[in-house]
Every structure is written in structure tokens, then in C-alpha cells.
Amino acid sequence: MIQVSDNLFLLETEHSAYQMKVNERGMLEHLWYGARVDQNMDYLNLHNDLGFSGQIYEDQADRTLSPDTLMLEYPTEGIGDYRITAAKVEGALGLDLRYAGYEISTGEFNLDGLPHVRGELEQLTIHLKDEVLNLQVDLHYLVDEKHDAIIRWATFRNKANRSYRLDRSFGMALDFPVSEDVELISFPGRHNKERIMTRQPLAQNVVCFGSKRGTSSHQHNPSLIVCDSLTTENYGDAYGFLMVYSGSFKIEVEKDQTGQTRVLCGISPDMTRWTLDAHASFETPQTILFYSSQGLGKLSRNSHDLLRERILPKNDYHPILINTWEAVMFDFNREKLLEMADHAAKLDVDLYVMDDGWFGDRNSDLAGLGDWIPNKTKLGGSLNSLIEEINARGMDFGLWIEPEMINENSDLYRAHPEWVLQAPNRKPLISRGQMVLDLCNPEVVDYLEDVFTHLLSSGNIRYVKWDMNRSLGDVYSPSLPVEKQEEVCHRYILGVYDLLGRLTGKFSNILFEGCSGGGGRFDAGMLFYTPQIWCSDDTDVHERSKIQYGTSFFYPAVSMGAHVSEVPNQQTGRWASLEARAAMAMAGTYGYELDPGEMSEEEKAEIRALNKQFRSIQDLIVEGDVYRLSSPKNEQVIFQFMDKAKDRLVLLGIVYETRPSTMRRKIRLQSLPEQAVYETQDGVIYSARALMHGGLLLSQTCGTDAPVHIELKRIR
Incomplete structure (x- = not known):
């Protein structure tokens, strides 16, 4: 519900309230975000005269009012607010945004090339404008009453006859009132150890984290929880922030001199500075805000429900799969694939997935990426004939692809060396033998759409694992002019979204699973296109328990790719029982990464029993509520x-x-x-x-x- 009265804006969900007001000088102040209340909360915002906190010109006689101490809805640079700020224009002496009106509407709001919360919702748009620069910022708020969520983003509109460079363009800011007991929960990690829940107190300082890698990354997740030290799974206030974005991001948190706390979420200003041409606009990614007065568990369940209902694409296909990678890696031929399929068919699995190594000259990770033509010699015939043989064994067929990457040793690179991200006059940065295709270039996106449309139309393919196995290094696009090079990271992820949107739209019968060396791009932006993501390349049950535990704070179990792998585990060398490996994998999508031909008859019988057991509870994993009973x-x-x-x-x-x-x-x-x-x-x-x-x-x-x-x- 949205109500506006006497310059007071009230947004209410089932259990939360969000209040803002326009003050006498046209500045938009934040008043309250928390439990539903029955009055204007402006009475809490009384200020004292703090030294070295200046006043705006019109209020210089009242030293208690300062931009440096006000709770501001969208703080900007150069107006006397010395805290972290959401927006800055290069070369401009300040960005002074004042109230310029509002609109309320209802509908489904699609963002320009960005993933977004789906479905019909009530929206408030507040217009703020700098009259000197003739630059307008629209603050957008969607109210999801059912899930106790407020969805926020911003649109920059240049109404001037000149261009501006946006040095900072965060999608949202939120100020919290004075509190001496603020704690932050974030989810840092690394490859094979993603999203490890970390809780820390916040002192008077700035905490920031994010990604400069072109992806949301293994190292940090675009999410945050703010709470106090007494908040538990079932008790206390908790505020969640979840970005719907997969590229380089930044989250900044500051506890200031007064004890107030400010949170910013947005595109990383370290990697993206956007040129806003005359009369053009720029839209930021969305951030979903959750509030819970019943602890962290309730916040998580609200997030799970919202993502399943409003982010994940509709998907009724939840197969138990077996993947060839850990069993054979690059070393296979048709005989070996079919031998593995014969064993897999007797395990009562639904889907057989052929991983890397099936195309071009692909016998290692040093060649063939970009040449998406099935290797008939290695496959012993056409891809479609192999698919038919797998189908004849009673299993669906799935395929691994890595569309965004290219090897220098590939026919595609030899034909189009200008199609990669590479700094001029420098040798490229190589990672895992790969370079990155320039998805800022519409010609490259069109080419990839054509290639994969042909491939995915060539047989009965029910599943695609979409991988991305390196960070962006040479952040330079030959397809863009020099003045646009600081836009590459954001334009690249827009290209990824464009390609994903085209292919998932064409092949709605295919289950697409996201992957980036495992969990390097596990975020709500990718989940908009791929309803599940490979949670981590680390399949060790002990380590996976920590990874899936941290992931569960925002993401539902149905989105977590989780499989039973071989022992000793390839990442850690640890042994664990088949039952233990299954217990953790069942808390996700469930499948196998092993060679069934190496298993005893007793183990095969156990797998068949485990598959039957999982199918009996699968609806609870897909649709049910999750509670973390221990950590x-x-x-x-x-x-x-x-x-x-x-x-x-x-x-x-x-x-x-x-x-x-x-x-x-x-x-x-x-x-x-x-x-x-x-x-x-x-x-x-x-x-x-x-x-x-x-x-x-x-x-x-x-x-x-x-x-x-x-x-x-x-x-x-």
C-alpha cells in the first residue's frame, strides 16, 4: 500500500512500514523503515548543533539542520553531506537534488535490458531534480506486501543539452537512525568456498565490499543483512538487501559520527562510470529490501518465496541428473559415453549431461572454445544420433556450454580476433587458457544467438549448463569509442542478459542452469533467466554444508545445484558416506557427479533407494519453507x-x-x-x-x- 499526504510518503507491507517526507527546502528525508507504526515517525529526527556540519544557504540560521546529519533518502555528493553518497557527477560542483513531484501507478515494470522483479505491483516514483545541472533522478519503489519487501532502483534523466559523466550511480541508499549496536551479515568467500556467512559489529567507520571482476564473483555476493547483536534465527529485527544484478557491484555501509548507519547498493563505481548523453537516461539495477521482526529465518523465507514467485522463470522440470565431468573430464569417446549411460540408466536417473569436451578441437581447456560444432570423430557420429541413443536408454539429454568465452587456439578467434575484450597494444590477460568475448558488441551477441539457436535445435536437448570460467581482465571493448570504455563492465553484463533472454525465450522447454566455475555468479540477476545455479565446484559434503548454509540466507534450495560426487572428493580428498553426500545434495536440486561404472552393485542399489527417497520429498525442497536448525x-x-x-x-x-x-x-x-x-x-x-x-x-x-x-x- 502507498499513501501520500502533506509531503509524507508511506509505504506499507503486511508487517513493515517505510516513511519519507519532503522538508521545507525540498530535500527528501528518510524517516522510518521497520515495523508497522500508526503515526508519522518524524518526531525521532531531532538534531543537535554539531560542529563542522554546515547548513544549506537557506537554513544557515538553524545550525541543528545540516545535510551532514540528516537521514536522506538519496544522498549526493557536494551538498555538505560528508558521508558515503549515492550519486556524483564528474566535474560538477555538487549534485543538489530537490523534490519535483511524484507518481503512483500499478503494473509490471520492466527495466531497460535488466532483470527485475516480475508481476503486477504498486509503484511509487519520486522525482528529484538539480535545477542548475538540469539533471533529474527518479527514485522508484515497488511494494510487495505479501513478502514484506520494497524493491528500489533509480533512473537518471539528463534534460540538459550537454553530456554528464556519472562517477557514482547507486540504485538505492538507506539511512538507519542512531544505534550503538549494529551488526552486518555478509557472504564472502573464494572459488570452492563461496558465500560463507560472516557476522561482524559495525563501529564508526566505512565497510565496503563488492566485485571488480565483471561478475558478482566467488569472493563476494551482492547481498547484505543489517541487524543488532541480539537478532537470532527467530528473534529480533533484520533488514535484508539483495541486488538483482550479476556484474561488478559495490555495497558500502557507514556508521557516522552520530551513530546513524547508511547503506548503499549499486553498480561498482570503481568499474563503471557512465556517460549520460544529452536528453538520455540511465537505469540502475534493482535492490530488494526485506524487513523481518522475527529474526533471520523469517527474512530468508520471505526472500525464498519472493524469488520463487517473482524472479525465477517458471519451471516444472526438476530432474535427477548425472554429469560426466568428474567421471571422464575431456577424455571420452562415444563408447565411453554410452558405457556410462548404460550404467546411469540402471540407477533410475532422469537426465544425462555431457559436460565439456564435445565440440571443436576440445581435448583440454587450451583449445576449441568458440567453435560450437560437435566433434563427430570424438562423438562417433552426429550429436543428434548420440542424443537419440541416450533417449533410448530412458534418459533425457543435457549439454554443457560456455558462450561468453573463447580460446586463442580456435577457428572463431582466428576469424575474428577483434571480437574479444583486449586492451590495445597489450598482450591479453589469459585465464584458464581463455579470453572473453566482447558482449558489448551487438554483432557478437547476434552471432552467438545464431550459433546456439542452431545447436539447441539440432536434437532433443532438455537441459543446458551455461558456464563462465574466468573474471574479466582486459576491460576494453574494440567496439566502443574511447569515451565509453568505462562502461564496458556494465555493457558486458547487459550483453549477457540480452543473449540469455533471447535463448531462454526461444527454448522455454530447456532447463538452463547457470554456472561460473561453480558459484561465481550466483545472484538474483542470473536467477531471472536460469532457475537454478551450480552452487559451487566444491562438492565435498563438509564444505558444501557451509556453502549451502550461507547461500540459504537469501536463495531458495530449488535454485542450488547440488550433487553427490565421488570419494575421495576431488577438491579436498575427504571421504564421506554415500548417505551423507546425499543428505546435503538433497537440500538442493540433487544429482550425481561420478562414474557409475566404478560403483559396486550394493552402491548402485543404494543410489536407486536414495533417488526414490528424494522424489518422495522433492516437493518440500522445491516449494517448502526452510528453517536453519543449526549452523x-x-x-x-x-x-x-x-x-x-x-x-x-x-x-x-x-x-x-x-x-x-x-x-x-x-x-x-x-x-x-x-x-x-x-x-x-x-x-x-x-x-x-x-x-x-x-x-x-x-x-x-x-x-x-x-x-x-x-x-x-x-x-x-
Whole structure:
């Protein structure tokens, strides 16, 4: 709901309220974001005279009013606000935005070439303008009442007869009132160790993180939670920020001299400075804001529900797959592929995925990228004939591709060396034998669309794994003029979105899974096109528990590619039981990365039983609510998945260590109906109150990374 009265703007969701006002000088002040309240919260914004905090010219007699201490809805550079700011124009002596009107509308709002929250919602647009520069900034707010979310972004409109360079163009800013107890939760990491939940107190300083890699990256995720030290899974205020963007981003947080906190989310100003031509506009990516008064768990479930309903493309295809990569890598021929398929067909899997190595001169990662022509010699015939043989074995067929990359040793590079990102007069930066195609260039995007349209039309392909295995290094596009080179990172990701949109639109029958060396581009922007993303290249169950735990704070389990891999694990050398590996993989999309021909008959029988078990609970993973019952710091990660009616639930996870001379561990379940009674798959009956307050005893563990898989159904 959106209400406007006497220059006061009120946005309300089911459990939250967001207030702004236009003050006497036309500045847009932020008043409140939090629980729903029944009055104007301006009474909290009383200020004192702080030394060295100047006043705007019209208010110089009142030293209590300063841009340096006001909570501002969209703070800008050069107006006397010395904190981090959302917007700056190169060479301009300030950007002084004053109120210039508003509009309220309802509908589905598509952004210009950017992924976005789908569906019909109520929107508020507030116009701010710098009369000297003749530059307008429109602040957009969508209200998603059901998910307690406010979606924000900004549009810069140049109304002048000259161009401007935007040095900073953040999509949103949010000021919090004075608090001595602010904590930040973020999700840093690295390749094979992405999105590790990290919580830290915020002192009087600036904390910033982001990516300069051209992707959202393994190193940081474009998301943040602000809370206080008492906030837990089930208690306290929590504010979530989730960017709908896959490129170089930046999140900045400052706790200022007064104890107020400011958060900025947007495109990285280190990598993108946009030239705003005369009478042109520039639209920023969206950021989704979530508020929860019931702790971190409720915030996560709101995010999961919103992403499933308004970000992820519609997808009813959830196969159990087997991928060839860890089994054969580049070393295969038709005989080996079909031998593996024969074994896979007996495991009761749905989908057979042929990974890297099937095209061009591709026998290592040093050649062939860009030459998307099936290697008939290696495949022993046409791609379609192989697909037909896989289908005849009762499995669908899937394919690995890496459209954005090229090897120097490829026919495409020899034909079009100008189609790569490469600084002039310098040797290119090579990573994993690869260079990056210039997706700023519409000619390259058109070419790739044609190539993959032909490829994906050549047979019954039901799944595509879209990989991207390096960071951008030579951030220079031969297709752009010199004055546009600082736009390459953003233009590149716009090209990725354009290509993805074209191909996913043409092939709606194909399940596209995103990947970037695993989880290097796991964000809401990619999920707009690919309903699932390979969570990490690290398939070790112990490490995966930490990765999937951190990922769960914003992203639903149905979006997390998670597979059972071989032991000893290729990334860590660790051993774990098949049941333990499955318990963690079932908390995601579920599949296999192994060679079934190397397995014993007993292991094959166990896999068939596990597949049957997963299919019986798959609806809970796809559609259910998730509760984090324990964290890695407790030496166990256990998730509770429960249907919306709270009639069925499953506990999935692992216990890290078996300690000598200890009692059995117990785990308290969450959010069960108080009067309900549940029965386990073993026939043991518990009251809901007992399960929530007393807890459920886990089986006695043995060894490391012991599995937890407990199913319960409501009997009354």
C-alpha cells in the first residue's frame, strides 16, 4: 500500500512500514523503515548543533539542520553531506537534488535490458531534480506486501543539452537512525568456498565490499543483512538487501559520527562510470529490501518465496541428473559415453549431461572454445544420433556450454580476433587458457544467438549448463569509442542478459542452469533467466554444508545445484558416506557427479533407494519453507524443510564430528502448529510442542560428517 499526504510518503507491507517526507527546502528525508507504526515517525529526527556540519544557504540560521546529519533518502555528493553518497557527477560542483513531484501507478515494470522483479505491483516514483545541472533522478519503489519487501532502483534523466559523466550511480541508499549496536551479515568467500556467512559489529567507520571482476564473483555476493547483536534465527529485527544484478557491484555501509548507519547498493563505481548523453537516461539495477521482526529465518523465507514467485522463470522440470565431468573430464569417446549411460540408466536417473569436451578441437581447456560444432570423430557420429541413443536408454539429454568465452587456439578467434575484450597494444590477460568475448558488441551477441539457436535445435536437448570460467581482465571493448570504455563492465553484463533472454525465450522447454566455475555468479540477476545455479565446484559434503548454509540466507534450495560426487572428493580428498553426500545434495536440486561404472552393485542399489527417497520429498525442497536448525559453528548443519500446510517435513544435514563419551545430540524443530502431533518414518510419535521445546534426539553418529535424514508427517 502507498499513501501520500502533506509531503509524507508511506509505504506499507503486511508487517513493515517505510516513511519519507519532503522538508521545507525540498530535500527528501528518510524517516522510518521497520515495523508497522500508526503515526508519522518524524518526531525521532531531532538534531543537535554539531560542529563542522554546515547548513544549506537557506537554513544557515538553524545550525541543528545540516545535510551532514540528516537521514536522506538519496544522498549526493557536494551538498555538505560528508558521508558515503549515492550519486556524483564528474566535474560538477555538487549534485543538489530537490523534490519535483511524484507518481503512483500499478503494473509490471520492466527495466531497460535488466532483470527485475516480475508481476503486477504498486509503484511509487519520486522525482528529484538539480535545477542548475538540469539533471533529474527518479527514485522508484515497488511494494510487495505479501513478502514484506520494497524493491528500489533509480533512473537518471539528463534534460540538459550537454553530456554528464556519472562517477557514482547507486540504485538505492538507506539511512538507519542512531544505534550503538549494529551488526552486518555478509557472504564472502573464494572459488570452492563461496558465500560463507560472516557476522561482524559495525563501529564508526566505512565497510565496503563488492566485485571488480565483471561478475558478482566467488569472493563476494551482492547481498547484505543489517541487524543488532541480539537478532537470532527467530528473534529480533533484520533488514535484508539483495541486488538483482550479476556484474561488478559495490555495497558500502557507514556508521557516522552520530551513530546513524547508511547503506548503499549499486553498480561498482570503481568499474563503471557512465556517460549520460544529452536528453538520455540511465537505469540502475534493482535492490530488494526485506524487513523481518522475527529474526533471520523469517527474512530468508520471505526472500525464498519472493524469488520463487517473482524472479525465477517458471519451471516444472526438476530432474535427477548425472554429469560426466568428474567421471571422464575431456577424455571420452562415444563408447565411453554410452558405457556410462548404460550404467546411469540402471540407477533410475532422469537426465544425462555431457559436460565439456564435445565440440571443436576440445581435448583440454587450451583449445576449441568458440567453435560450437560437435566433434563427430570424438562423438562417433552426429550429436543428434548420440542424443537419440541416450533417449533410448530412458534418459533425457543435457549439454554443457560456455558462450561468453573463447580460446586463442580456435577457428572463431582466428576469424575474428577483434571480437574479444583486449586492451590495445597489450598482450591479453589469459585465464584458464581463455579470453572473453566482447558482449558489448551487438554483432557478437547476434552471432552467438545464431550459433546456439542452431545447436539447441539440432536434437532433443532438455537441459543446458551455461558456464563462465574466468573474471574479466582486459576491460576494453574494440567496439566502443574511447569515451565509453568505462562502461564496458556494465555493457558486458547487459550483453549477457540480452543473449540469455533471447535463448531462454526461444527454448522455454530447456532447463538452463547457470554456472561460473561453480558459484561465481550466483545472484538474483542470473536467477531471472536460469532457475537454478551450480552452487559451487566444491562438492565435498563438509564444505558444501557451509556453502549451502550461507547461500540459504537469501536463495531458495530449488535454485542450488547440488550433487553427490565421488570419494575421495576431488577438491579436498575427504571421504564421506554415500548417505551423507546425499543428505546435503538433497537440500538442493540433487544429482550425481561420478562414474557409475566404478560403483559396486550394493552402491548402485543404494543410489536407486536414495533417488526414490528424494522424489518422495522433492516437493518440500522445491516449494517448502526452510528453517536453519543449526549452523557450522555448532559443528552441524541441519535444515528443516516443511510444506506450507505444515503437514510434512524433512530434516536434512550432517553432523561434523562424533565425540567420545557424549550424549546423543538433539535438535529443536521450528514453527510447528502448537496442537499438532507428528509421526516419523519409523513410526515414533511426538507432539509438536515436544519437538519444538524438548527437541528430537538424533541417531548416534559414527565417524565424521554423519548424515541426518528424518521425515515426519502430521497425523493430527
